[in-house]
Every structure is written in structure tokens, then in C-alpha cells.
Amino acid sequence: MPLALPDLQAAFAAHIVGDDRADLVASVVGDSIPAAARLRVYRHHVFHSLATALSTTFPTVQALVGDEFFRAMARAFVAGTLPTHPVLSEYGAGFASFVEGYAPAGGLPYLADMARLDWALNVAFHSPAAPRLGAADLAAVPAEQLPAKSVSLAPGAAVVRSVYPIDRIWAAAQPGASGETVELASGGARLLALRRADDAGFVTLSTGEAGFLEALAAGQSLEDAATAALSAEPAFDLSTTFSRLLASQIFAAMQ
Amino acid sequence: MKPVAGIGLRAPHLAEIAHDKPAAAFLEIHAENYLSASPTSQAVEKLRCDYIFSIHAVGLSLGAAEGVDEAHLARVAALTGRLQPAYVSDHLSWSVTGGRYLNDLLPLPYTEEALDAVVRNVDLLQERLGRQVAIENPSCYLGFAHSTMSEPEFLSELARRSGCGLLIDANNIHVTAHNLRLDPRAWLALPADAITQYHLAGHAVNDAGGEPILIDDHGSRVADAVWTLFGELVRRFGARPTLIEWDTDVPALAVLLDEAQRADAILSAASHAARAA
Numbered sequence: 001m002p003l004a005l006p007d008l009q010a011a012f013a014a015h016i017v018g019d020d021r022a023d024l025v026a027s028v029v030g031d032s033i034p035a036a037a038r039l040r041v042y043r044h045h046v047f048h049s050l051a052t053a054l055s056t057t058f059p060t061v062q063a064l065v066g067d068e069f070f071r072a073m074a075r076a077f078v079a080g081t082l083p084t085h086p087v088l089s090e091y092g093a094g095f096a097s098f099v100e101g102y103a104p105a106g107g108l109p110y111l112a113d114m115a116r117l118d119w120a121l122n123v124a125f126h127s128p129a130a131p132r133l134g135a136a137d138l139a140a141v142p143a144e145q146l147p148a149k150s151v152s153l154a155p156g157a158a159v160v161r162s163v164y165p166i167d168r169i170w171a172a173a174q175p176g177a178s179g180e181t182v183e184l185a186s187g188g189a190r191l192l193a194l195r196r197a198d199d200a201g202f203v204t205l206s207t208g209e210a211g212f213l214e215a216l217a218a219g220q221s222l223e224d225a226a227t228a229a230l231s232a233e234p235a236f237d238l239s240t241t242f243s244r245l246l247a248s249q250i251f252a253a254m255q
Numbered sequence: 256m257k258p259v260a261g262i263g264l265r266a267p268h269l270a271e272i273a274h275d276k277p278a279a280a281f282l283e284i285h286a287e288n289y290l291s292a293s294p295t296s297q298a299v300e301k302l303r304c305d306y307i308f309s310i311h312a313v314g315l316s317l318g319a320a321e322g323v324d325e326a327h328l329a330r331v332a333a334l335t336g337r338l339q340p341a342y343v344s345d346h347l348s349w350s351v352t353g354g355r356y357l358n359d360l361l362p363l364p365y366t367e368e369a370l371d372a373v374v375r376n377v378d379l380l381q382e383r384l385g386r387q388v389a390i391e392n393p394s395c396y397l398g399f400a401h402s403t404m405s406e407p408e409f410l411s412e413l414a415r416r417s418g419c420g421l422l423i424d425a426n427n428i429h430v431t432a433h434n435l436r437l438d439p440r441a442w443l444a445l446p447a448d449a450i451t452q453y454h455l456a457g458h459a460v461n462d463a464g465g466e467p468i469l470i471d472d473h474g475s476r477v478a479d480a481v482w483t484l485f486g487e488l489v490r491r492f493g494a495r496p497t498l499i500e501w502d503t504d505v506p507a508l509a510v511l512l513d514e515a516q517r518a519d520a521i522l523s524a525a526s527h528a529a530r531a532a
Contacts, residue, residue, distance in 0.1 A: 002401035005368050006320040009352035009361075016357055027364075029398045031436065033463045038397035038434075041461075041468065046357050053358070082355040086314025086327060087287050128292035198294045 003027055016043050017079050050078045053088040054095060058118040061099065061111060063173040073102055089126055092119060110169060110184065113162035117170060117202070120158045120193035124200035127156025133251035141254065147223035151216050152252045156195045159210050159217070160202070163188040167204055194250060203248050208233030209241050213250070259522050260497045260515035261309060268508045269298055276305050277512055281341060283498050286312040290330045300337060308340035309452075309498065314356070317376040317390065318349035318363045332383050342452060342496065344389040344422045345380075347373065347410065364399035365409040370416075377417040389420035389451045392442070394430040394458075394471035406431070407442050411449070420451030423492075425485040426477065430458050430469040439484055447492040455485060455518055456500040474503035477514060486521050494522040 003011060003023060011024040016039075028035035051074035055062045062070040077098045083091040096115035105111050132154060141149065160166070167189045168182045190210035191202040205213065211232035215225035222238075229236040245251065261281035264272065272282070282302065289296045302308075312331055315323060335343060348360035363369045373390075381388055392410060404412070414421050423445065432439040457475030460467050477485075477499070499514040 002364070002366075002399075005364070005366075005372060006352070008364065008399075009320055009349060012361060013352045013355060013357060027399055027401060029400050029435075033434075033466045033468060035397065037463045038468075041396040041463070041470070042357075042359055042361060046359050049358050083358060084354055084356065085324070086316070086350060086356050086358070087290055087330075088358070089288075089291065089293075126291035126293045129294075129297075 012042075013082075015039060016046050017082070018043075047075050047078055050083070050088075050091070051075055054078075054092050057089060057092045057122045058095060058115055060118050060170055060173050061115050063175075064108065064111065064114060064169070065105065069104070073099065073105065076102065089122060092122075095119065110162060110164035110166055113160070113164060113166050114169065114173075116162075117160045117166055117191065117193065120160050120191075121200045121202065123158065124156040124193045124195045127154070127195045129195055129197060130155055130252055132249045133246065133253055135246060137254060138246065148221050149254050150219055150221050151254050153213065153217050154194055154250055154252045156193075156200075157217075157250055158193050159205070159214050160191045160193060161188065161210060165189050167191055167202070192248075192250065194248070196249070203250075206233055206236070206241075208236030209245070212236070212238075212241060213245070259494060260499060260518040261307075262511045262515050263498065263500045263502070264299065264302075265502065265505050266295060267505050268511070269295065271508050273298060273302060277508065279306065279512070279515060280496060281307040281309050281498075283309040283311050283500070284338075286310050286331050286334055287314045290334055303338055308338045309342040309344070309496070310335060310338060310340040311498075312343070312345040313360070314350060315345045315376075315380060316348075316350040316356075317345055317380065318347065318361075318369065318373050319351050319376065320349075320372050321352065321354075323376050323379055324351065328380065328383055335384055335386075342389060343384060343386065344391055344420075344452065346391045346393050347406075347413070348393045360393050362393065362395045362397055362399070363409075365402040365404040365406060367403065370404075370409060370412055373413055374416045377413065377419050381417065381419065387418065387420050387451075389422035390414075391422040391424055391454065392427050392431070394424070394427040394434075394469075396434050396468065396470075398435045405437075405441060407445050411444075411446050414446060414449035419449075421445060421449045422452040422454060423450055423488060424454035424456070425488055426454070426456045426458055426481045427471060429478070429481045429484055430471045433467075433469045440487075443487065443491050445492070450492050450495060453485065453488065453495050453497040453518075454500055455481065455497060455514070456502075472503050473500045476510070477517075482517070482521070485518070486525075489521055489525040490528070494526050497522060 011021045015021040015024050025035045051071045054074040096112050099115045100112035172180050190205040193202045208229040212225050212229035215228040226238045259280050262279050264282040346360045428439050428442045455477045456473040459470045459472045461470050497518045
């Protein structure tokens with residue numbers, strides 16, 4: 001009795017990720033190239049193409065560990081986490097968490113945070129360059145109303161924090177970098193990944209700025225976000241920070 | 256002469272094409288790479304004034320028993336609305352089961368059950384887009400023992416029942432025929448009226464336990480045997496918009512344009528022969 005189409009497709013997927021299915025193998029025509037070898041062509045392509053997709057989305061992680069190590073790690077991720085949609089640039093949301101628990105990468109404690117930064121840059125890159133809040137928009141709001149206003153971040157903008165200097169590690173891993181040695185214990189980083197006009201990039205934030213933006217992203221008012229920032233960084237100055245962030249085209253709108 | 260062959264628009268060539276605007280009958284893009292509002296998508300959309308577009312989807316999974324993903328279909332429809340392409344296509348294959356995508360163009364058994372599923376999915380796609388789409392013959396590395404039709408018979412029935420066009424990839428015929436021990440001339444029995452496009456690409460020769468197996472990797476120039484087969488297809492069915500695809504080890508743009516010119520020569524020779532007859 002041949003497999004019905006839904007069963008055949010389910011068996012095919014199970015076989016591809018490593019669960020050898022005798023019923024599927026029996027339904028494939030084999031000759032001097034046996035059925036199992038024919039199925040291996042598809043298994044190889046699925047893993048290879050998804051590992052390649054991950055290397056495109058996580059280029060800094062790949063640069064840090066090399067292609068061979070990256071592919072082995074990516075294949076282990078793919079086996080447990082197939083895409084749930086066909087757009088490859090949206091595949092890999094869980095990769096950073098996977099890297100964190102991937103024992104062979106244990107000697108690189110910053111690797112998972114670098115995966116978070118790569119992912120944030122990828123998300124920002126694919127986000128719309130929607131209109132941004134400018135100084136003129138701000139000037140239109142009566143000063144006494146400002147503290148109660150909330151401000152939304154640009155689409156795709158996200159704060160990435162690490163106890164490691166991932167901004168300097170990122171720079172050292174870029175193609176053509178000078179090969180600077182980064183001291184791991186030299187302090188953590190707070191970065192804001194964001195869509196720019198023609199690409200995506202990040203700006204470094206002080207502790208107070210990071211707290212301020214995270215509070216705004218959570219929907220808090222400017223006044224409450226500033227209070228949160230001040231408790232993180234006593235020297236935090238709202239007007240200096242706000243002008244700098246406004247100039248960096250970080251805000252989408254004020255409500 | 257105005258070119259009739261188009262080329263695949265790949266990211267490494269985007270800036271050069273936007274700057275030089277080389278002659279090409281059309282530019283083909285993979286739908287799934289341009290669904291977001293990335294700077295790359297924006298750059299491609301700017302070329303809409305200079306080029307005719309072909310949207311080639313690789314992720315609609317039209318052979319999936321569980322049907323078409325409505326959310327993905329809506330995004331492809333939105334892209335189609337923005338780019339107003341001359342052609343829209345996807346493959347006779349499946350990629351998704353149980354909501355998990357295998358990122359490959361997987362083979363179908365050629366049975367009435369599979370035909371019903373593909374017709375249902377293609378009907379839905381054509382209804383949502385409000386236009387005819389073309390379905391491409393896949394490159395296959397295996398066949399199923401319970402198939403009751405040949406691939407050309409399956410494609411002919413699909414076109415008859417759904418009204419879809421057929422996109423005939425000469426390289427895929429060559430690869431499938433070699434790997435499944437079939438005669439490539441079997442595809443010459445396809446209905447000429449349904450054929451709306453041709454594809455051409457290179458393939459690799461890999462080893463499967465000591466036996467050569469052809470892999471459709473789109474990573475080299477079109478093979479001589481495929482050019483010969485393409486000539487036979489064109490003489491049999493007539494000239495159609497033709498695409499040169501190159502997706503791995505993407506060469507200089509000039510190489511792609513050179514392959515397109517070679518396709519042009521074959522297509523125009525066939526047109527002259529048809530007019531003379």
C-alpha cells in the first residue's frame with residue numbers, strides 16, 4: 001500500500017532530519033544508485049542550504065569561529081529547528097539561545113551575544129526605513145506636555161547588551177580588520193541596532209541611555225524612562241541624550 | 256536586435272545593473288528574497304521603471320498536501336502588486352509539511368492524489384494573484400514507485416485542469432532524465448500552447464556511491480547537452496521568454512549576459528525558421 005501524500009511528506013521530513021524511514025525508502029525507486037543514496041542528496045541539500053542561510057544571517061559569528069565550526073554548529077541547530085516559514089532571512093530567531101548552550105563553543109563565552117547582535121542587525125536591515133521623528137516634530141509639542149509623552153523606537157531598532165565588549169569584537173571580526181586584540185575583561189557593551197538609510201548598523205549607548213531606550217520601548221513615558229535611566233546612571237542627562245538619539249534617527253513617533 | 260533572454264538579478268550584481276542598465280529582456284528575482292522592506296528590496300523596486308520583471312517564487316510549496324500558507328501567499332501577492340511583473344512562477348514540488356519548511360524543491364509522486372493537491376494549490380494562487388502563473392518542471396534525484404504518470408503527463412494534466420502556464424527548464428529535464436534513467440525527449444510531448452517560459456542553468460556532476468548523479472546547482476555555464484536540448488525544445492514549441500539562472504559561485508555580470516546572448520541566438524534562429532516556413 002503506497003503512502004498517502006500527507007504521510008509521504010511527513011515521512012520525508014522525518015527522514016531528512018535523520019530519522020531513517022524504511023517505509024519511505026521502500027517507496028523510492030532504486031537502481032545502481034540505491035533509494036537511500038538518492039534521499040541523501042535531499043538531506044545534504046536541506047542541511048547545506050540552511051547552514052548557508054544561517055551563515056548569511058550570522059556573518060560575525062561565522063567569522064569568529066571559522067566556516068567548518070560554524071557549519072557543524074548550524075547543522076546541529078537545523079536538525080532541531082527547521083524553519084516555520086520560507087523566508088530565509090527570517091530563519092534563526094532561536095540561534096543565539098542555541099549557541100549559548102552549544103558545548104563545543106563553551107570557550108567563547110561572548111559568542112551567543114554576538115549571535116544576538118548579528119540577529120538584531122539582520123532584523124533592522126529587513127525593517128522599513130519608516131519616517132523618523134525629527135527636531136521639528138518635537139518643537140511642535142508644548143514643553144509642559146513632553147514629560148507625559150511616550151516615544152516609539154524605529155521599526156527593527158533593538159538594544160543588545162553584553163558583559164563582553166562585543167562592539168570591539170564585532171569590529172575586529174569584520175573583513176579587512178587590523179586584527180586588534182580585544183581584552184575580554186575590558187568591560188561590557190550596550191548597543192542599539194537600527195535600520196539606516198542604506199544598511200543596518202549600531203550605535204553604542206551609555207548605561208543610562210540603554211535603560212532609557214528600553215523603558216521607552218516598553219511604552220513608558222519620557223519622564224518615567226528618564227527616571228529609570230537616572231537610577232542606572234546618576235550622571236544621565238535627558239536633554240543631551242535625547243538630542244543625540246534624535247540625531248541618530250532612532251525614534252519613529254511620539255504619542 | 257532586442258534581447259529575448261533575461262537574467263537572474265542576484266545581489267552581487269545589483270549596483271552594477273542599477274548603474275549600467277545593461278540590455279536584458281527581463282530581470283528575474285526570487286520572491287522570498289524581496290518580501291521585506293530592506294534596502295536591497297528598495298533598490299530592486301527602483302529598477303521597475305527600467306526593466307520588465309519576472310517573480311520566481313521558491314517557497315509557495317504548491318505540492319504540499321497541507322495546502323498553501325496563506326500568510327506567505329499574501330506577502331507574495333503584495334510584492335506582485337508592487338513590482339507588476341510580466342511573469343510569476345513557482346515549481347512542481349513541495350517544501351512544507353507539518354508547518355516545517357525543508358528549504359528544498361522536493362519531489363512529488365506523480366499520482367492522481369498529488370495532481371488534485373497541486374491543482375487545488377495552483378487554483379488558489381492564480382485566484383489570489385488574479386493572473387496566470389507558470390509552473391516549472393523540477394530537477395529530480397529520485398522517483399516514486401507508485402507514480403502512475405510520467406512527469407510530462409502530470410504537467411500536461413496540471414496545465415489543462417488549472418489553466419496554468421508551464422515553465423520548462425531545459426537543464427532540469429537533462430538532470431532529471433539522467434538521474435532517473437529517462438529519455439529527455441519524453442518532455443517534447445508537452446502541450447506547446449501551455450508553455451510560457453524557458454529556464455537555462457548549469458549543473459554539477461557529483462558522486463553517489465561510485466555513480467555519477469547530476470546536481471542542479473546553478474553554479475556554472477549551461478552545459479553543451481543542455482544547449483542542444485534547448486534547441487530541440489525551441490524548434491518544437493517555439494520561442495518563449497528565456498531566463499539564464501546562476502545562483503552559486505555567481506560570476507561577473509558579463510558572463511551572465513554572454514549566456515543570455517547565446518540563448519538569444521537560438522531563439523531568434525527558431526523565430527526566423529518559423530517565419531520562413
